[in-house]
Amino acid sequence: MAGSEADSAAGLRRFSGPVLVGVVPRQHPSVLAGAAALAAGLGVGLVCAFADPEVYPEVRPDGTVDLLPIDPDAGAAAETADALVSELQAGLRQVPVAWEFRHLWGDPAQALHRAAEELDASLIVVGTRERGLAHRLEERVAGSVAAHLAHRQQRPVLVVPARDGPAG
Known part of the structure; x- marks a missing residue:
C-alpha cells in the first residue's frame, strides 16, 4: 500500500493547513513560541486568533464584517486587538x-x-489558564477551552501549560 493510502487507511491526518493558536493579552510567551516553532517545523503558516467574547459581528452590505462591542460604553475591543498585535509582532x-x-x-x-x-x-494550540483562585473558579464555571475543543471537534489540540514566573 502506498504511503498516502496507508496514512488514509490508518486515519492519519496530513499537516498542510496552518497552525491555529488561541492568543490572549499578556499570555505567557511559551504558548506563542511553541505554536510558532511547530508551524515552522511543519512548514505551514501560523494564525494567531483572539476570541473576544465582548464583541459581536455586524455584516455590512458589501460583505465586510465589523466587530462591535456588546457594551457600547466599553469600546476597548479595537484597542485590545491592536495591543495584542503589537505583542505578537x-x-x-x-x-x-x-x-x-x-x-x-x-x-x-x-x-x-x-x-x-x-x-x-492542521491543529489548534491553546495555553492553560494562569494559576490562582479566580482563574480556577472561572474554569470550574465556564469550563476549559482546551477540554471543549478536544471533545467537540476532530483536529488535534495541543495544550501548552502555564509556567511559573512572569509572562513577559
Whole structure:
C-alpha cells in the first residue's frame, strides 16, 4: 500500500493547513513560541486568533464584517486587538514563519473551532489558564477551552501549560 493510502487507511491526518493558536493579552510567551516553532517545523503558516467574547459581528452590505462591542460604553475591543498585535509582532520578530492575526467573536472554544474549520487548520494550540483562585473558579464555571475543543471537534489540540514566573 502506498504511503498516502496507508496514512488514509490508518486515519492519519496530513499537516498542510496552518497552525491555529488561541492568543490572549499578556499570555505567557511559551504558548506563542511553541505554536510558532511547530508551524515552522511543519512548514505551514501560523494564525494567531483572539476570541473576544465582548464583541459581536455586524455584516455590512458589501460583505465586510465589523466587530462591535456588546457594551457600547466599553469600546476597548479595537484597542485590545491592536495591543495584542503589537505583542505578537514582538514575540514573532525572530521566528521564520508566515503569520497573521484574526480577531474572532464569541465563546473562545466555539470561535476557535469555527476558525479551524474555515482555515482547514492542521491543529489548534491553546495555553492553560494562569494559576490562582479566580482563574480556577472561572474554569470550574465556564469550563476549559482546551477540554471543549478536544471533545467537540476532530483536529488535534495541543495544550501548552502555564509556567511559573512572569509572562513577559
